[in-house]
Amino acid sequence: MTDALLTLDGLTKAYPGVVANDAVSFAIQPGEVHALLGENGAGKSTLVKTIYGLVKPDAGKMFLHGAPFMPANPRAARAAGVAMVFQHFSLFDALTVAENVALGMDDPPGQGQLGARIREVSEAYGLPLDPDRIVGELSAGERQRVEIVRCLLQNPRLLIMDEPTSVLTPQEVDILFKTLRKLAAEGTSILYISHKLEEIRSLCEHATVLRLGQVVATCDPREKTARDLAEMMVGSALHVPEREGGETGDMLLEVKRLSLPAPGGFGTPLRDVSLSVLSGEILGIGGVAGNGQDELLAALSGERPAPSGSILLRQRDISRLRPNARRALGLLAAPEERLGHAAAPEMSLTENALLTGDVRERLSSRGFIRWGKAREFAARVIEAFDVRTPGPDTAAGALSGGNLQKFVIGREILQKPDVFVVNQPTWGVDASAAAAIRQALLDLAQTGAGVVVISQDLDELMEIADHFTALNEGRLAPIRPARGLxxxxxxxxxxxxxxxxxxxxxxxxxxxx
Amino acid sequence: MRFVLEKRPAPSRLMLGLTPILAVIATMLAGGVMFWALGANPVEAIRTIFVDPLFDPTFASYSRPQLLVKAAPLILIAIGLSLGFRAGIWNIGAEGQYIIGAVVGAGVGLAFYPTESRLVFPAMVLAGAFGGWVWAMIPALLKTRLGTNEILVSLMLVYVAENILASVASGLLKNPEGRGFPGSRNFARDYPAASNLELLPGTGMHWGVIAAFIAVIAAYVLMTRHKMGFAIRLTGEAPRAARFAGVNPTRLVVFSLGMAGALAGMAGLFEVSGPAGQISIDFGSGYGFTAIIVAFLGRLHPIGILLAGLLMALTYIGGELAQLMLGMPAAAIQLFQGMLLFFLLAMDVFANYRIRLKTREAA
Structure with missing residues (x-):
């Protein structure tokens, strides 16, 4: 134990109603790429925030190089050689790369000297970066480099990376991994947090698996299959979706040269988007977050009206129709954000069933709500999609992410859509729920519906999609058959x-x- | 050792129900201190405000009917306001809608003078509602068409309405037989067909009270059974989900501001044709603003608003009594009412947070 870089011993942290970390102990060796694996809510974030001095544990100790280590704040953690790259960047768009780097340092050198050092470090680690560029013009991958270089300038002994690849293309992931391997070879330890199993298998030498705040397994991920790792995370056997080559038929949904300005200054404009979906087909739309996914879903669901003639359902122009009129015609949608968009967190599941089910399930007559029918519909969704909840009167916000997602997806699928558009169907969902949701999407296509799956999870898209395309800055790449890509x-x-x-x-x- | 506020995982239902009561108690305590500072016996002052209007043998016969008379417009206006407030649409200008409703409704009545027909009064009620509705449509249309802020527009229109009131009271609607004094004909005295009379002698029950009760029931049904009520609640709790569900934000703004305006206008008409009796320069009595307190004190819930309206009416009557009996200044009574809203909002913290005593951690 004495030669370990960082040792955690019995770290415990409880929040009202939940124990985020329960007696977590493990050690990170020098020069090791150590994976911290777990589902959303398993306690990964709390744990790394503790190491970085953002959270004070209720109990437990940490040792850095054998000496007691309990940073009171991130500055103390940085001084001890612990650096962290957050999932969400903390950069100022209007400043240059060098200015941003200086802002994150405790004692920055002068701008000229700093620029030279940024160049030097970024080139040494294969992360090309121009210190004089304005951050607002950089891509997500380049922004991440700014954060990484900022950490590297302080010669950390431990670099914590929280879900670093969610904003990267596969090519950018490769570049990042080369950098991380080089760092590890030079003796820097890396604590790598992710739920992407293939990445962890290719990058990490050691993995600690967290479930419900506890360490449930440690292993060498290179010796395990992704399926083994997933089962450790979830704690139960996985069901892999079955794919039978479906028959495709009539043209259901057609989008023709759809362009929409960015909503309210933020977000991404849609540029000249064209696509078509046949009966029985699943179209997968990949892309890095923030490239127009939300905007495309809003245009298809009817939340934002589109220019006339740009969206056709069974050759009928529905571009100007509002969401409920589109639902009546058979086009249903499920947005990415469960809480506050797909569902109202403080309302009951019955009320949330009414939220989209009113038109097709006839949950109201003459403006008056038929609560009995709404409740029954909610109960059917709960039953059919194995939503773990006390019942339809439970508030949506009280459900776990996976269960609420099953409810949100099930609510639409039980309404028998002709075309179903879904954004990030399994985002932040545990592996068994994700498998159930993917199977439900496949089953829906089997019944002859057209399905559009927008997702940042490429493995998911390759698993279920017949055709594939990707969004990049609001543009859609030409659609190609998924097989053989x-x-x-x-x-x-x-x-x-x-x-x-x-x-x-x-x-x-x-x-x- | 120190006290810290710790966020609750979910708002406490118990506290949500309890905070209005705690706020009333805190107001009584703080108000008592204020009355004491003004040289009155605090216990006596509180008793004069809350108990004497209902139970004092000398005053109760006058005060009790006044309870309904004062509560009716407050409840009517607060019910209308609560619809918008639940959806995050802030109509602060009910006072203006109340005044314009009174002016338009009274104008219609006076136009028929001296026709004695059963239809005159219903026509005035409709005209009053219409007047308030039109006044509320100004902020509604400006908001939906031009994106203006309804808080500012509706509030500023109160002052426009007050000036219109002053103008018609001494011009267009002035009593031709009033020897040059400003103010319209008195409905109760001069024009029985157009007056809002006490329906049961000695109770204070008039058409406005009946309208207020109907509004409470209708609002309850709307919020719990009707799609529009669902749309309002959904918009208030999760605006993006409301848009996804297909709620049309423009229609919601027009509906909730329109209902608030129409109800406030009706309240104005019932007041001008009954308790006030005539259009006069000082007709605007602040009901439209007090109703905001009533709406929040009642937790924006129809039944809560009914109770809060009665309570607030009591502080009005009791306040008048305290002015009369104890020589309290009128401002002290307004301060007392303001404290109620202040404490209610302050107490809301405890619905979302709990207090914990924390010992200093070892660093």
Whole structure:
């Protein structure tokens, strides 16, 4: 134990109503890439915040190089050699890269000297970065580099990375992994948090698995299959969706050259988006977060009206119709954000069933709500999709992410849509619920519905989609059959690596030719 | 050792029900201190405000009917306001809608003078509701068309309405037989067909009271059984989910501001044709503002508003009594009512947070 870099001993932290960490103990060796694995809510974030001095544990000790370590704040943690790259960046859009880096340092050198050092470090680790560029112009991958370089300038002994790849294309992931391996080879330890199993298998030497705040397993991820790891995370056997080659039929949904300005200044404009979905087909739309996914869903669901003639359902122009009129015609949708968008957290499941089920399930007559029918519909969704909850009177916000997602998806599928559009169907959902949801989407397509799945999880899309395309800055890549696509081609459709902008276009043309 | 506020995982239902009562108690305590500072016996002052109007042998016969007379407009207006407030639409200008409703309704009545027909009064009620509705449509249309802030527009329109009132009281609607004094004909005295009379002698029951009770029941049914009520609640709790559910925000703004305006306008008409008797320069009595307190004190719930309206009416009557008997200044009574809203909002903290005593952690 004495040669370990960081040792955690019995860390416990409770919040009202939940024990986030329950006597967590493990050790990180010098130069090791150590994975912290667990579902959403397993306690990963609380644990790393404790190490970084953002959270004070209720009990337990930490040792850094054998000496007691309990940072009172992040500054103390940084001084001890612990650095962290957050999932959500803390950068100022209007400032340059160098200015942003200086803001995050405890004693920054002068700007000229700093610029030189940024160049030096970023090149040494294969993370090209121009210190004079304005952060607002950078891609998500480049912004992450700013955060990483900021950490590296302080020569950390432990680098914590929280879900670093969720904003990256496959090419950018490769670049990042090369950097991390180089760092590890030089003796820096890396604590890598993720729920993407393949990544962990290719990058990490050691994994600690958390479930409900407790360490349930430690292993060498390279010796386990992704399925083994998932089962450790979930604690039960997994059901892998079955895919039978479905028959596709009539044209159901057609989007023709849809362009929409960005809503309210933030967000991404949709640029010239065209797609078509046949009966029995699942169209997968990949892409890095923030490239127009929410905007596309809002345009299809009817939350934002689209220009006339741009959205057709069975050859009928529905561009100007509001959500309920589209539902009546058979187009249903499920947005990404469960709490506050797909469902109202403080309302009961019955009320949430009414939220989208009114038109097709006839839950009201002459404006008056038939609560009995609404409750019964909610109960049917709960039953059919195995939603774990005391009953339809439970508030939606009281359900776990996976259970609420099953409810939200089930609510639409039970209404027998002709076309179903869903954004991030399994985001933050435990593996068994995710498998159930994917199977439900496949089953829906089998019955002849057209399904559009927007997702940032490429494995998921490859598993269920017949056709694949990707959103990149509000543009849709040409739709291609999913079978036979390589990860390289997918990456280029998603926008490639952003430091290769010039090479990009030519490469895409070459690959797609 | 120190006290810390710790966020509750979910708002406490018990505290949500309890805070109005705690707020009343805290107001009594703080108010008592204020009355004591003003040189009165605090216990006597509180008793004069809350108990004497109902039970004192000398005053009760006058005060008790007044309870309904004062509560009716407060409840009517607060019910209308609560619809918008639940959806996050802030109509602060009910006072203006109340005044314009009174002016338009009274104008229609006076136009028929001296026709004795059973239809005159119903026509005035409709005209009053219409007047209030039109006044509320101004902020509604400006908000939905131009994106203006309904709080500012509705509030500023109160002052416009007050000036219109002053103008018609001494011009258009002035009593031609009033020897040049400002103010319209007195409905109760001069024009029985157009007056809102006490229906049962000695109870204070008039058409406005009946309208207020109907409004409470209708609002309850709307909020619990009707799609529009669901849309209002959904918009208040999760605006994005409401949009996803297909709630039309424009229609919601027009509906809730319109209902609030119509109810406030009706309240104004019932007041001008009954208790007030005539259009006069000082007709605006602040009911439209006090109703905001009533709506929140009643937790924006119809039954709660009914109770809160009665309580607030009691402080009005009791306040008048305290002015009369104890020589309290009128401002002290307004301060007392203001304290009620202040304490209610302050107590709300305990619905969302709990207090914990924390010992200092070892660093």
């Amino acid at each position: 390589t990860i390289e081609e997918i990456g280029l459709m998603m926008g490639g690596a952003h430091d290769m902008d010039v090479a990009d276009e030519a490469a895409i043309a070459e690959v797609l030719a």
